[in-house]
Amino acid sequence: AIGKLIADAMKKVGRDGVITVKDGKTLNDELEIIEGMKFDRGYISPYFINSSKGAKVEFQDALVLFSEKKISNVQTIIPALELANQQRKALIIVAEDVDGEALSTLVVNRLKIGLQVAAVKAPGFGDNRKSTLSDMAIATGGVVFGDDANLIKLEDVQASDFGQVGECIITKDDTLFLKGKGKKADIDRRAEQIRDQIQETTSEYEKEKLQERLARLASGVAVLHVGGSSEVEVNEKKDRVNDALNATRAAVEEGIVPGGGSALLRCIPMLEELKTANPDQATGVDIIKKALKMPCMTIARNAGIDGSVVVAKVEDLGPEFGYDALNNEYVNMIEKGIIDPTKVVRTALTDASGVASLLTTAE
Structure with a gap:
């Protein structure tokens, strides 16, 4: 139900629209579209x-x-x-x-x-x-x-x-x-100016304010009213809705990849083709290859299965295949809806390598 609400909101307000999450007044989740300023x-x-x-x-x-x-x-x-x-x-x-x-x-x-x-x-x-x-x-x-x-x-x-x-x-x-x-031409010109400012600004606060302005001008605002029988339930649901919303935004921005760590496994062949200049670089590449196997391995271990067996099997399967831990089977992850936003996988990898390189230089 949350997924459908977010999908409806995205359809109504488009990429430039603003979607906000608020406490609802009823037991059900509701979507309100504000068209206008x-x-x-x-x-x-x-x-x-x-x-x-x-x-x-x-x-x-x-x-x-x-x-x-x-x-x-x-x-x-x-x-x-x-x-x-x-x-x-x-x-x-x-x-x-x-x-x-x-x-x-x-x-x-x-x-x-x-x-x-x-x-x-x-x-x-x-x-x-x-x-x-x-x-x-x-x-x-x-x-x-x-x-x-x-x-x-x-x-x-x-x-x-x-x-x-x-x-x-x-x-x-x-x-x-x-x-x-x-006039539509004036509004479009103004919206284009705001889009340019969003690209240029480095401040997250500034970006948020510009996004709100763009939504008011270009496409309207969607408000997701999260319902529930108690304040605790509403707050818990609001957290989940916000998580889902952020994942959806990331997916719209950079697309999706198969989930369950299988997208990272698909990167390993590229690393094997790398020409390293010295033994230290080769060691670095080996470390990253091992690290790319860990998410899939950890998911399998948590499900009580031998991680290295699962990783080997997934590596042999087609590019969109992976391990579905819930049902203990190998499936086409995209068809099953087991996906991750590309941006999330990419930033997780970038941030992890950043922290790891800091640790290697620390005293």
């Missing part, structure tokens, strides 16, 4: 709530005003409010913050004359906030005010500067923009 900032004031179905703000066909700076002076947003009013559309303000006179005026107008408006803090911090605002503007076809590249003042806003969304849902914790009206 969702970020973890809710309404600034509960007075913006306009829905009878719970504490949320809902708008259809709304305009979005993006500002990188804090908005405190009401004069700066009056032109935007007038433009939205002329078009008879709701206005959502996404800014670093909206407070003071600007916020109180919006709230009073919302309560007194039913002005269709809501204000939300921009997500993230520092450069990340800047980039996320730009992503949102591109996805909705708007511009970001207060940005160094865009020197237009908020007071001089034109109708073409607004982002547009077909639907918007704002709760106290998060905001979801659906059916953004951004």
